[in-house]
Amino acid sequence: xxxxxxxxxxxxxxxxxxxxxSSGDGSGGAVIFGLLLFAAGPAAxxxxxxxxxxxxxxxxxxxRYTTTTDAQVQxxxxxxxxxxxRRGARNARMNGDNRGRVRDRLRNSGVxx
Amino acid sequence: xxxxxxxxxxxxxxxxxxxxxxxxxxxxxxxxGESGASTPPEAAGEPAPPAEPGPAETEPVExxxxxxxxxxHTVLDMSTGKGVGLDKCPKCxxxxxxxxVGGADLRCSFCxxxxxxxxxxxxxxxxxxxxxxxxxxxxxxxxxxxxTESLVTLSCSGCGAEVxxxxxxxxxxxxxxxxxxxxxxxxIPNGAVPDGILPFTVPKEDxxxxxxxxxxxxxxxxxxxxxxxxxxxxxxxxxxxxxxVDGNIHAQVLGEGEITxxxxxxxxxxxxxxxxxxxxxxxxxxxxxxxxxDFDLHVDDLMIESSEDFAxxxxxxxxxxxxxxxxxxxxxxxxxxxxxxYMRGCTSEKRDLDVKEVAGAAGDxxxxxxxxxxxxxxxxxxxxxxxxxxxxxxxxxxWVSVLLPVWLYSYRHVEGGRPMVHYxxxxxxxxxxxxxxxxxxxxxxxxxxxxxxxxxxxxMPLGLAAMASx
Numbered sequence: 158x159x160x161x162x163x164x165x166x167x168x169x170x171x172x173x174x175x176x177x178x179s180s181g182d183g184s185g186g187a188v189i190f191g192l193l194l195f196a197a198g199p200a201a202x203x204x205x206x207x208x209x210x211x212x213x214x215x216x217x218x219x220x221r222y223t224t225t226t227d228a229q230v231q232x233x234x235x236x237x238x239x240x241x242x243r244r245g246a247r248n249a250r251m252n253g254d255n256r257g258r259v260r261d262r263l264r265n266s267g268v269x270x
Numbered sequence: 271x272x273x274x275x276x277x278x279x280x281x282x283x284x285x286x287x288x289x290x291x292x293x294x295x296x297x298x299x300x301x302x303g304e305s306g307a308s309t310p311p312e313a314a315g316e317p318a319p320p321a322e323p324g325p326a327e328t329e330p331v332e333x334x335x336x337x338x339x340x341x342x343h344t345v346l347d348m349s350t351g352k353g354v355g356l357d358k359c360p361k362c363x364x365x366x367x368x369x370x371v372g373g374a375d376l377r378c379s380f381c382x383x384x385x386x387x388x389x390x391x392x393x394x395x396x397x398x399x400x401x402x403x404x405x406x407x408x409x410x411x412x413x414x415x416x417x418t419e420s421l422v423t424l425s426c427s428g429c430g431a432e433v434x435x436x437x438x439x440x441x442x443x444x445x446x447x448x449x450x451x452x453x454x455x456x457x458i459p460n461g462a463v464p465d466g467i468l469p470f471t472v473p474k475e476d477x478x479x480x481x482x483x484x485x486x487x488x489x490x491x492x493x494x495x496x497x498x499x500x501x502x503x504x505x506x507x508x509x510x511x512x513x514x515v516d517g518n519i520h521a522q523v524l525g526e527g528e529i530t531x532x533x534x535x536x537x538x539x540x541x542x543x544x545x546x547x548x549x550x551x552x553x554x555x556x557x558x559x560x561x562x563x564d565f566d567l568h569v570d571d572l573m574i575e576s577s578e579d580f581a582x583x584x585x586x587x588x589x590x591x592x593x594x595x596x597x598x599x600x601x602x603x604x605x606x607x608x609x610x611x612y613m614r615g616c617t618s619e620k621r622d623l624d625v626k627e628v629a630g631a632a633g634d635x636x637x638x639x640x641x642x643x644x645x646x647x648x649x650x651x652x653x654x655x656x657x658x659x660x661x662x663x664x665x666x667x668x669w670v671s672v673l674l675p676v677w678l679y680s681y682r683h684v685e686g687g688r689p690m691v692h693y694x695x696x697x698x699x700x701x702x703x704x705x706x707x708x709x710x711x712x713x714x715x716x717x718x719x720x721x722x723x724x725x726x727x728x729x730m731p732l733g734l735a736a737m738a739s740x
Binding site for chain 2: 187188190191192193194195196197198199201202203205206209210212213214215216217218219220222223224225226227228229230231232233234235236237238239240241242243244245246247248249250251252253254255256257259260262263264265266267268269270
């Protein structure tokens, strides 16, 4: 368990380093780094509680039907139309990316039998 | 619960009237009745003697034949071909039938003849023709529950006695006069008899060991009363009802996706005067696309709980039903025609949800499967995809009911004044084990402090130092 905590702390530290590097502002980066180190202890405690509770209760365990059910795709029709080209974006990922969250229903969702 | 041979069933009970007994059957039945009443075979440690085989017991009993439609559904006739009454060894006619755990074989306890009930997936083509399904196709055992009465009165065709079976818990019972085993294997309209069953292949010793290992690995933070009261004597074999659905679906998912064209570093000047310096930040050029994925989807063997006690949010608020749910899927391709021979020593839950009551849940699951397939068709979008709309048309679905085997340990525990039933369960086919163990929250909080305080002692001074140097 301590190992997991140390891994978490080192992950936080590496995140801090990334922030430092990307911000380029020495004083701002050091403050953020300090705050994250400040919060690492309580975060480790909360993480420990959640990890033990989940191991005992398994409240998130469910039938993984999206990956275990035999489902064959037939007659795929694909459209990919260019709408915009953009230059100089700061983020590596698009806003609102929801790929992989297949159980979340969208606002425009409908099933008809 | 039984009634004497001359006793009538109560008005609330559903009575199943077998065909007229022929004189030969009556004679043999009388003989069986006398021998059974005077020297019950079980008391003597012997299996019940074979009742005289006769055509009357193997014919389907009178019950309303399935219509071509059931509330607008097309009925898939999966009648067992068996009836209600004596369930006999096909060789000698004895009613003492047992399941040989480890496979699907049944064995006659009297003559040791072994046989395997028919596998129904191939016989009824349940893995075929999904692309041509239209509307609701509902099997005999999944048809709408029109009779909510649990008590069914059987007339013993061995001796004429009337025996009442509570189908909430049992689908077979022993005639109290002639000791023959009576069973219900025709799909009656109260949801008790499924089309198929997957017999247990994991033996009790194995299941008990898996459950004990699961609990013992979680003793440190378990509730102290639970630790004292845990015993594997409470591990029981249970058959739970499910509906297995195939879907012929058309899906359309719409959204936007982005593909990176170029990444590069740009100089950024920060600060003023002598503090000014230049750093580099990464930038991205990308193209945005309107994305449409439109396809047919043929889903085979999606499983849905059909007992209210194990399905839905209400059940989940008072018990850890997600544990049983997590044991899915089962190898339903191997299900065999329902036979009460598999039920000896087991309890079972009756199906009390109809197709129309679980169709919404099935549609939601189909939609999630369709989304997963659409995701798999967008690998080129390295910056991600934002789906905005999803539409699903279920052109046709086919529904079959099945009993699935679970080794189940349950424990009722009160948490914050609210009762909660915890399950530890083993998939009766492949041994997969999952469970919920009631916890001592105080101990977990202690462990959290034991980890959090030392980490804080190390990182907090470092953090303060970092902020002070800024």
